Amino acid sequence: MADLSINFCGIKAPNPFWLASAPPTDKAYNVIRAFEAGWGGVVWKTLGEDPPAVNVSSRYSAIYGKNREVIGFNNIELITDRSLELNLREITEVKKAWPDRAIVVSLMLPCEEQAWADILPKVEATGADGIELNFGCPHGMPERGMGSAVGQVPEYVEQVTAWCKKHTRLPVIVKLTPNITDIRRPARAAKAGGADAVSLINTINSITSLDLDRMVAYPNVGGASTHGGYCGPAVKPVALNMVAEIARDPETHGLPISGIGGIGNWRDAAEFIALGAGCVQVCTAAMLHGFRIVQEMKDGLERWMDSKGYKTLDDFMGKAVGNTTDWKFLNMNYKSVAHISQDDCIKCGRCYVACEDTSHQSIFQLVDEATGTRTYKVNDDECVGCNLCEITCPVQGCITMVAVPTGKPYMNWTQDPRNPRAEIKETA
Structure with missing residues (x-):
């Protein structure tokens, strides 16, 4: 039987399936149920400064397929709306009760070193295994210089990452925003700041659909709406590409990656791992189908690995990266x-x-x-x-x-005589 256990940037877990920082990881009750179902780890829903954020009603919308299956999910919920003290107490209790499971704490704070210096020792005292810097949330709280307002500026990414490495001994995972032209730039900045790993993708800026009778987008909050974060199966191609870009970039090659975006079954997870991810994070699929889906994910991945002769995830991790090129x-x-x-x-x-x-x-x-x-x-x-x-x-x-055999040797576009600028004889 294949061994699904992992050691991701020093964080051990019995399997690579983690719940992403989101509503499913907002409280101890949820996280305990997730661990009982078999999840290998969680990223606790993003903590911030007190007073906590205030959320609106309603918060979600979706894009549906022909049989009403959800193919895209939109979320305008903010970070935790529970106090910092309550969250820290629950994290401590859950980690003591489940020492073999990974608990990573997501954090989102203003771009001020003292704010990070104050919270990091408190998080470390919970016994948590690592922290994830939320540089990706595309909606809400930009006035505080948080979320994608940081993730879209590589200089900020590097600076805040360096602050965190200075003020904590825990592994630092930087969560990247996809709302950027070149994902490699913030990834490089995270590495330059000393990040132990990156996670991606966070949600994509979106408006899913409109109510054409009321002339307001969904979700409808008292006759108005806003852009939110798009996730679910529809974002998987974007996520796979961005993971591959970081995995094959010479400047970030070897940087551990936690893959996120549209993962709903074992095959999705295997694809992310083959493109360099060391673990995967799931949100939408768990929200739509419940925590028990992890059993099918683990069973399917084990069976596929056994059929291929893979004993551990390392046997095929990154195996598709070399076949991904320009x-x-x-x-x-x-x-x-x-x-x-x-x-x-x-x-x-x-x-x-x-x-x-x-x-x-x-x-x-x-x-x-x-x-x-x-x-x-x-x-x-x-x-x-x-x-x-x-x-x-x-x-x-x-x-x-x-x-169809052509009898012709390998020739790329830089070597093709039909290319008017074919001057450099490059090879892949």
Whole structure:
């Protein structure tokens, strides 16, 4: 049986599944239930200075799929609205009762060294395993110089991280905002400030939808609304890309990463780990389905690892990073074409319509005059291997992309004679 235990920047946990700093980790009652369900750790909902934040009603909105499954979740809730003293007392009690589970405390304070110097010894006294600096919250409290107001300025990220390393012995994890052009810059700043790890992504600035009768966005707070933080399955592609960017950046290579964003099953977790994450944090999936989902996550990951011969997470951690590169280094001589399985084809014609109308007119629609039966075949000479037909096909596995040998060696865009600026003969 695969071993799921981890040591993430000095923080040990029985498995890589942690609950992210959010409503599910707001109090001892929740966290204890999570640990009883099998979560390996939690990041306690963000603490701040007293008096605590005041939240509004309502707080959430969502984007739904066809069967009303939530694919995107929007949140305008602020950091904890409970007193600092109460939170610290509960953290102490829970850590004593569950010494084998990871408890990381999220913090968000003004950009003043003394504020951090005052709170860090109090957090350390709880017995917590580490701290996470919330530099990502995209809504609320920017007037205090907190959240993404810090995370969007690399100089601030480095400065506050350095303050924390100065005033605590606990591992310091910096939570990064995705609301920035280049995620590598704040990651580099965190490392320069002495961060032990980074976590990402925090939520994305969003307005999910509007009530067109009342002409107000959701969630509706007395006839008005605001932008919030977007999370859930819809943000996973953004998160994976940003994790990969940090993992393959020479300046941050080797910096431990806690992956966050749309993780709802074991496969999602495995993908983040393959791109360099040492643990994963979950929020939306737990809010929608309850804490017991971690059992399926652990079981699925163990079974998959066993099937691949992976004994520990280290055996495949970061394994996909080397295969992630810049566009200019992709092989210009690689060719693939679509293949339609006639045995699986249901003759719906969606591949033909998509290719004919919006792609490369590479699929023949053949009609039997006697029976009216339609058959769809790929014109290999015209197919550019764009994958659109495979994506539009409603039958999984009916259309596959098949590599076609060209007999040509590897050649990237920097070497391609068709590139007017192909001067430097670079390799990946």
